Amino acid sequence: MRKNNDSTWRRPVLACSAVVGPPGCLGRGWRRRVSTVCGLRCVLFWALLALASQGCAARRYYADARLLPDPRTLRDPSLRDALLAELPQALSQAGIKRVAVVTPDGVHRVLSAPGETPELQDVPTPSLAALRAALHDEARGAEIDLLLPRLQPGDEGQRVAVSAQVEPNGSIVITQGPVIPASLSAPPTADEIRSRHGIAPSDLGEVRWTPAYLAVLDRALSLLSSEEKAFVSRILFVREHRSREPDASQFSTLAFYTRGAGAARIELYDNLIVADRYMFVGPPQSPLPASVRLVLHEIGHALADASYAAAQRDLMAAVSEYQTDENKLSKWIETREGDAPTVAEVDEFLDKIHRVEVSVHRIKHVGAEGPVIRAFRRARGQSRGPTRYGEDDIEESFAECFALFRADPDALRRIDPDAFAWFSAQGHLSSLAH
Numbered sequence: 001m002r003k004n005n006d007s008t009w010r011r012p013v014l015a016c017s018a019v020v021g022p023p024g025c026l027g028r029g030w031r032r033r034v035s036t037v038c039g040l041r042c043v044l045f046w047a048l049l050a051l052a053s054q055g056c057a058a059r060r061y062y063a064d065a066r067l068l069p070d071p072r073t074l075r076d077p078s079l080r081d082a083l084l085a086e087l088p089q090a091l092s093q094a095g096i097k098r099v100a101v102v103t104p105d106g107v108h109r110v111l112s113a114p115g116e117t118p119e120l121q122d123v124p125t126p127s128l129a130a131l132r133a134a135l136h137d138e139a140r141g142a143e144i145d146l147l148l149p150r151l152q153p154g155d156e157g158q159r160v161a162v163s164a165q166v167e168p169n170g171s172i173v174i175t176q177g178p179v180i181p182a183s184l185s186a187p188p189t190a191d192e193i194r195s196r197h198g199i200a201p202s203d204l205g206e207v208r209w210t211p212a213y214l215a216v217l218d219r220a221l222s223l224l225s226s227e228e229k230a231f232v233s234r235i236l237f238v239r240e241h242r243s244r245e246p247d248a249s250q251f252s253t254l255a256f257y258t259r260g261a262g263a264a265r266i267e268l269y270d271n272l273i274v275a276d277r278y279m280f281v282g283p284p285q286s287p288l289p290a291s292v293r294l295v296l297h298e299i300g301h302a303l304a305d306a307s308y309a310a311a312q313r314d315l316m317a318a319v320s321e322y323q324t325d326e327n328k329l330s331k332w333i334e335t336r337e338g339d340a341p342t343v344a345e346v347d348e349f350l351d352k353i354h355r356v357e358v359s360v361h362r363i364k365h366v367g368a369e370g371p372v373i374r375a376f377r378r379a380r381g382q383s384r385g386p387t388r389y390g391e392d393d394i395e396e397s398f399a400e401c402f403a404l405f406r407a408d409p410d411a412l413r414r415i416d417p418d419a420f421a422w423f424s425a426q427g428h429l430s431s432l433a434h
Ligand SMILES: [Zn+2]
Pocket: 001, 011, 012, 013, 014, 297, 301, 395, 396, 399
């Protein structure tokens, strides 16, 4: 989302209020100003979607924390028995046609035809838990990336990444990755991030950067191309407790892209990494913290905004130069002290006025939407998503697509092949050049 107070506009990010609840979806400030209204709009939207989905096929999409199972149940020692007891009937009720579970040890064909008795005994518990999540009403078409406790004797604290892909036609593929090793490498320092990426975490926020946040920022920046890094290198990355936006939800706003007069910044909030405990992004064989996708989402906003940000910087520089000369000239006109301005100086002043005019024209040319979003809209045609959050706002959709393209390209290729092809062909960067 963005906020537009003439010189300031802000965008918040998608928002998985870590475990439950709809995202705090706020649209562009001048279109939708109040989050409570947006919240209502979201609820209405979901209600409409539920009605619509009865009559037409579900689309593929990438799921957020709404489809996360209740974390309290995931550590319950009786979880496996409970799942084995309830899954056969739940599969049948959901009308699931096929289920395959892929683990490092091999493929389990759980269900090959509707109505068969599912073969669940050899399936590891995390995959059973992911299968249960995949049977949720809203999971049709979804990819759900869960980080789950392994729940085996002697494996205290170990986790595995499990991805559930639910096809719109009722087939499910569960892919369980290997046990995630305890991180061997120490988290990076701020200086290391600066030297690796040319982008530094800023101390201007009210919160100190902790190793966990430095690690997430480092992982997100590592996924960018050098060209993308160049576009975001002017942006400040700051840690704040929470959004100061009066209309942002305290619980669901996890990060924010904002541009004031000339200074763009991405704010990362206290609740950004809460969902990392139970969700990941990327392939289950090499999972990334889920919050990496959220940081990339904000970077996507920054990329889409880069043309406008550059035009605004030029305008401010032009206005500032004009004002310096204008002050000098009006002082001389008032006092007539010192030398009169020369013809060359007056010409220079006129040039500066012209530069202000040109800069204003350029801002108008960039337009409210900007060249990146315009090109993205043209490239993807009628498709929507790739998440529920990006369904009905082209800018949020762009940010979500960009984040998936960098953090989980296979997911974007499956969900929105047109968007994947456009990003692969550098559509976002070539449109910035115009
Ligand atoms: Zn956003």
